[in-house]
Amino acid sequence: MVAALxxxxxxxxxxxxxxxxxxxxLTFDDSVSEGAVATESLSGQIPALDGPRIVLVGGVVDVSLxxxxxxxxxxxxxxxxxxxxxxxxxxxxxxxxxxxxxxxxFAALNQAFGEHGAVIDVADGQTIDTPIQIVDLALADVSGNxxxxxxxxxxxxRASATVVETRLGEGESGGSNVRTTTTIGDxxxxxxxxxxxxxxxxxxxGSAKARLGAASILEVHLFNLGAxxxxxxxxxxxxxxxxxxxxxxxxxGAGDQILDQQINAVHDAPNCTSRQSFRGILDNESTGVFxxxxxVRPGADGTDAEQSNNNLLxxxxxxxxxxxxxxxxADEVACKHGATxxxxxxxxxxxxxxxxIPTEDARRLLIQGFADQAVDALEDEVLRNWILxxxxxxx
Amino acid sequence: xLHVENLTAAIDGKSILNxxxxxxxxxxxxxxxxxxxxxxxxxxxxxxxxDGYDIGGTAxxxxxxLLDLEPEERAAAGVFVGFQYPVEIPGVNNMYFLRTAxxxxxxxxxxxxxGARDFLAVAQKAMDLVEMKEDFLHRAVNAGFxxxxxxxxxxxQMAVMEPRLAVLDETDSGLDIDALRIVASGVNAxxxxxxxxxxxxxxxxxxxxxxxxxxxxxxxxxxxESGDHTLALQLEKHGYxxxxxxxxxxxxxxxxxxxxx
Numbered sequence: 146m147v148a149a150l151x152x153x154x155x156x157x158x159x160x161x162x163x164x165x166x167x168x169x170x171l172t173f174d175d176s177v178s179e180g181a182v183a184t185e186s187l188s189g190q191i192p193a194l195d196g197p198r199i200v201l202v203g204g205v206v207d208v209s210l211x212x213x214x215x216x217x218x219x220x221x222x223x224x225x226x227x228x229x230x231x232x233x234x235x236x237x238x239x240x241x242x243x244x245x246x247x248x249x250x251f252a253a254l255n256q257a258f259g260e261h262g263a264v265i266d267v268a269d270g271q272t273i274d275t276p277i278q279i280v281d282l283a284l285a286d287v288s289g290n291x292x293x294x295x296x297x298x299x300x301x302x303r304a305s306a307t308v309v310e311t312r313l314g315e316g317e318s319g320g321s322n323v324r325t326t327t328t329i330g331d332x333x334x335x336x337x338x339x340x341x342x343x344x345x346x347x348x349x350x351g352s353a354k355a356r357l358g359a360a361s362i363l364e365v366h367l368f369n370l371g372a373x374x375x376x377x378x379x380x381x382x383x384x385x386x387x388x389x390x391x392x393x394x395x396x397x398g399a400g401d402q403i404l405d406q407q408i409n410a411v412h413d414a415p416n417c418t419s420r421q422s423f424r425g426i427l428d429n430e431s432t433g434v435f436x437x438x439x440x441v442r443p444g445a446d447g448t449d450a451e452q453s454n455n456n457l458l459x460x461x462x463x464x465x466x467x468x469x470x471x472x473x474x475a476d477e478v479a480c481k482h483g484a485t486x487x488x489x490x491x492x493x494x495x496x497x498x499x500x501x502i503p504t505e506d507a508r509r510l511l512i513q514g515f516a517d518q519a520v521d522a523l524e525d526e527v528l529r530n531w532i533l534x535x536x537x538x539x540x
Numbered sequence: 541x542l543h544v545e546n547l548t549a550a551i552d553g554k555s556i557l558n559x560x561x562x563x564x565x566x567x568x569x570x571x572x573x574x575x576x577x578x579x580x581x582x583x584x585x586x587x588x589x590x591d592g593y594d595i596g597g598t599a600x601x602x603x604x605x606l607l608d609l610e611p612e613e614r615a616a617a618g619v620f621v622g623f624q625y626p627v628e629i630p631g632v633n634n635m636y637f638l639r640t641a642x643x644x645x646x647x648x649x650x651x652x653x654x655g656a657r658d659f660l661a662v663a664q665k666a667m668d669l670v671e672m673k674e675d676f677l678h679r680a681v682n683a684g685f686x687x688x689x690x691x692x693x694x695x696x697q698m699a700v701m702e703p704r705l706a707v708l709d710e711t712d713s714g715l716d717i718d719a720l721r722i723v724a725s726g727v728n729a730x731x732x733x734x735x736x737x738x739x740x741x742x743x744x745x746x747x748x749x750x751x752x753x754x755x756x757x758x759x760x761x762x763x764x765e766s767g768d769h770t771l772a773l774q775l776e777k778h779g780y781x782x783x784x785x786x787x788x789x790x791x792x793x794x795x796x797x798x799x800x801x
Binding site: 490492493495496497498499500501502503504506510511513514515516517518521 | 611614619623626631632640644701
């Protein structure tokens with residue numbers, strides 16, 4: 146199966162800006178855990194959330210770092226291994242071969258090798274107030290291994306939950322290849338927050354597929370910050386009447402980072418709403434990519450879809466690439482898209498300096514202000530602070 | 541207090557200020573009036589320190605040479621310019637911006653910084669002055685503000701920054717009569733023995749509310765006439781034509797023979 150898939154090249158629109166030599170040097174062997182990670186070192190790096198969590202280290206679940214006791218009523222939080230023996234049906238969607246929405250090469254590699262992962266299952270009608278955290282920590286690996294792991298999220302009808310995925314890595318090489326499969330029941334409500342902050346020498350390949358039931362709501366906040374090549378593909382299929390998907394993202398690149406977002410909203414049922422709002426800040430020689438698709442299938446009448454991508458270039462060597470793709474095959478459809486690429490507002494800098502604020506502080510305020518419009522939407526203060534601190538370190 | 545002598549400013553080789561002289565003492569309000577294109581805004585920007593001008597001459601505040609300073613250093617020296625077109629800064633909270641401004645100036649001067657709680661009291665007082673509701677502080681700086689709100693925000697900034705010299709550039713432009721009254725009463729409340737002001741305006745209207753001690757007429761980048769507040773009334777009646785030796789778009793019509801005089 147894997148061997149049959151062609152390796153992506155610059156000719157593939159979705160892989161046009163990827164560093165192909167860096168990707169070619171990666172290996173995708175079975176996951177290995179090469180050493181323990183101290184709890185203290187981990188807690189300094191991830192958002193200080195209480196509540197349940199599963200931590201994967203080098204692609205393998207580390208039970209000692211996870212918090213699986215005293216789970217709230219209605220929440221099942223187990224490893225892939227447990228699911229295989231107890232509730233294999235929960236893994237079906239993740240390992241299924243879907244000809245209509247095929248996986249790309251790296252996601253297919255993940256499907257072949259990513260035997261470890263976390264399963265989140267919320268029973269019908271249950272509301273889980275505490276954010277559920279999944280942490281994926283990629284270890285240094287001399288063979289350049291990109292550890293494969295997976296996350297499965299299933300919300301029953303009328304269920305509600307917040308899932309925070311934090312993806313980190315240490316070391317000079319390798320990285321991680323993480324795939325998330327989400328199924329949201331009718332009238333259910335999921336907030337899915339992804340924080341990617343790998344070492345700037347590593348590669349992160351993230352992909353997520355979500356299927357939304359009728360009148361359900363998916364709210365995504367994607368923060369693509371770390372890695373030499375940080376890629377995130379998020380595909381949403383609005384499969385039930387009246388579903389809503391809000392996909393928000395922020396990418397902040399420096400050095401020679403390439404931060405690549407491949408976003409798709411597929412309207413496959415009538416009266417669904419999708420919003421894509423992505424902001425990029427690019428310094429030095431970094432590259433940002435936003436490839437955003439709105440795909441309105443026949444019969445998806447009454448679709449309301451919008452997309453925006455705004456980029457702030459902090460250096461004349463930084464690059465923002467934005468590509469909207471709209472395919473509309475239904476009636477009574479409202480679709481909007483817009484993109485901007487700009488620099489720090491010289492008038493605003495001058496204005497702030499006349500108010501006594503030194504240039505460097507003024508720059509930082511303006512950058513934070515631009516980012517804030519993406520960060521603001523996060524209700525959880527712990528997460529907001531984690532992001533703002535990370536942005537301060539960078540700005 | 542402010543001493544300006546033979547100030548020149550040019551941009552892209554085009555000279556705009558052509559030897560401006562002005563002396564301002566403490567606790568004085570000076571109005572600078574002039575036709576469009578006479579250099580009024582350029583004078584404000586030259587004092588604030590905007591990039592892009594070739595500047596010559598002298599401008600000192602309390603003996604400190606302003607022209608050698610960066611804009612933020614001029615603010616710390618006590619210069620405040622209220623702009624004709626205040627800039628919108630999306631994503632930056634107005635309250636946070638104000639406190640950052642005040643503390644930046646304090647830091648530069650070597651003073652202790654003001655904490656969030658103490659600053660709130662300062663901000664409240666300033667808000668009352670310009671009749672603004674508290675939600676104003678929690679919005680982004682000028683983002684989506686109406687013309688009147690932007691100008692009131694400038695006066696609010698002036699109030700919290702407590703400058704030595706306030707230069708208000710066409711603060712009256714785009715204001716309806718209520719906003720004009722609020723802005724003017726804010727300005728009047730900030731007049732005092734520690735401070736002086738330059739009020740730049742095209743129309744006499746603002747000077748009904750803010751009574752200047754001196755009025756100057758700026759034409760072609762030079763002050764061509766100075767007087768007391770009655771000069772403004774005279775300008776209102778006769779326009780700038782008496783002071784201009786060429787045609788002006790906004791000057792009243794008059795015979796060519798007179799213009800050539």
